[in-house]
Amino acid sequence: MSKPRYLTPSKISLLVLVNLYCSSGVPSSAIVPVLSFILSQCFPTPPSAARVSRVAKHHDISTSVHAFEDILHRHASSMPGRTLLDVFLKNMWEMNSFDELFNLFDRLGGLLTRPSEEELRNHSVERVYLSPTSPLGSLIRRARVEFVRLPFDDAIRLWSAFIAYRAPTAQWTKRLAGLSSLGIDSVAADLGIKSGDGLYETAYGRFSGEEATEYALSLDDLERLMEFQLDRLQRLGCRVPEDMKDPLREMLESSGTAPRQAHLVKFFDTWKAGDYTSAFDHLHRYFDYAMQARERIHYQYALLHMAILHADFGCFDEAIAAINETIATARENQDIHCLNFSLNWLHHMSKAYPKHMKRAGYMGMLGSEKEALAFLKAKARETKTYNLLSATLLNEAKLHLLMGDPVTRAFDHLFQSSHLNLKENISNHGSHMLFQSALSSRLGLNYMSNVYCELLLHCYHHSCPLDEQVRAIGRRTFLVAQKGQYAEALSMLDKMNTPANHSIKFHHYVFLCTGLVKLKRAIHWTDWTACEALLLSLQPDSSTDPELSFMLSESRIYYLVARGLFSEAFKALDTLSTSLKDEGADVMQRVEVLIAKAEIYRLAGEPERGFSVALRAASVSFKARLMPCLWSAVGMLANILNSIGEYGAAMRLLHAVIPQVSAPLNPKSGEICAHCSPVAREFRPLREWEVVLAPG
Structure with a gap:
């Protein structure tokens, strides 16, 4: 019936x-x-x-x-x-x-x-x-x-x-x-x-x-159910729950003619499951049906979904071709909302994956990054697409942080975006919490950074995309691991809710975070066999998050330093530095590379060459208010001065920075340790006297 x-x-x-x-x-x-x-x-x-x-x-x-x-x-x-x-x-x-x-x-x-x-x-x-x-x-x-x-x-x-x-x-x-x-x-x-x-x-x-x-169930009710599922899948980036799949299948089989939204629901589900071929099949079915129903306005959205799907699986050449056609079709059909979203997504991809986008032939469509954000902001105000305007203001705040501009500018754009969210009832809480967490971490307020992540997970988890929740958990894990509490960090990752219906990227992210924490612990414990096994298994691909890719490269460098392979470490550091320069990477990552280079010079017996590098890192960190990097750079300068016999100058530096850091000196060597040099403390091997005192 x-x-x-x-x-x-x-x-x-x-x-x-x-x-x-x-x-x-x-x-x-x-x-x-x-x-x-x-x-x-x-x-x-x-x-x-x-x-x-x-x-x-x-x-x-x-x-x-x-x-x-x-x-x-x-x-x-x-x-x-x-x-x-x-x-x-x-x-x-x-x-x-x-x-x-x-x-x-x-x-x-x-x-x-x-x-x-x-x-x-x-x-x-x-x-x-x-x-x-x-x-x-x-x-x-x-x-x-x-x-x-x-x-x-x-x-x-x-x-x-x-x-x-x-x-x-x-x-x-x-x-x-x-x-x-x-x-x-x-x-x-x-x-x-x-x-x-x-x-x-x-x-x-x-x-x-x-x-x-x-x-008791009409086709209209079934379409409303499909619209609800689509809203959840698109907004949260998750898959259809297991307890909902069988009822949905029974409803669709009993309805005779399934609504066209069912194909789009299957597309999102197979996409998040990592089934590339089936996702394309369901996407074509949905939009072929839309074209047969003379709903040609959906054509540019078909291309937009195809571009996002290609990029998610690392096919950037196909993604750029699809997004260019999306922009051309949206202009032809005068779909301003689709056009603005496409340009915003293209800007996001060029910033998140600059190396892959350039390799695929993308040379920039909106000029410089500031010009692109100004253009998107003007178009969003013109068309009154406030969700795009809020996201653009937040991206502008991120740009100021990445370029090392004064923190007040970032706060200014953050408050504008927050005010717009409250005024227009825009659900963008996850992005704001993550940005405030990153901002607090750069200012040296790790406690506040952890609080913002907990706020996202406990108060806004029902309205935040799965990707933002995973990032919040990953950030909390690395904050705990930075204190040397590796067992607690691994326990946090083990307690994560990882049902089978989560996306394939979710499991990949958790796998990389777990591997990174284990790698840092293995370096700290001088377990070189475990380090080599972990480095072989932790190979990032084109779809890996850029932040995790940097952390993997950094961990590999400190592994080589801990083994005493300074020439190999220096080559890896030069490769990483060149890559960051070409990509216009975050100023914090570039400062951490400078600190690592100064550490290599000091350990290799050439502290004079590392002095200017550490001094440059301290200067850039002070201007950009990167307080953890500043403390690490000052600690590195003190260690270098100490190694060349300038004990008075080293002591003056330490007396200036220790009240803010609250970290004691190493009683054996006189080197600054604990929180004052978190990078060196995380990766260097434990000495005999530290085994008893080491946390975890």
């Missing part, structure tokens, strides 16, 4: 409630809850990102009759001793024949008829009349059109499904005089026909409970 297009028993019940409201049967105190309930069932809105949804985790798509009971039994009616639920059920059970179903739609049609001037002058209008363009008017107009289009057999099925739908409320009829004796069909009662008779079974017996359940 095919599913109905629109009308279901729950829709009939909503129409009964609308008719009750328009007949002034709803008291003033219950008007707002009743109208809110009706509109939420007909025109559902996404939940606010500022609070957790209180909707049950497991619920039916179609509104059960118990939902009406929950909302109506709390309100008294105009009848003494009766609640609004009693009045509603009275109207429901007064529909005691198939003919009454037609009468309901006739009465609803009268609600859309404007009263005459004479009736308005005489104040004889006792009903609420609806405008045809109002939400309730639109509901009634569509319901009446769909009912008129129903074949007779489908109308009988709808009536029989409505009888089964209201059956759980039969006990309420005992409280309502005159209803309990009529049964489900007053015509059958007048003719003396009852259950078991041939005519009665012909009319109602063939409609089993299973078929009634099947008829």
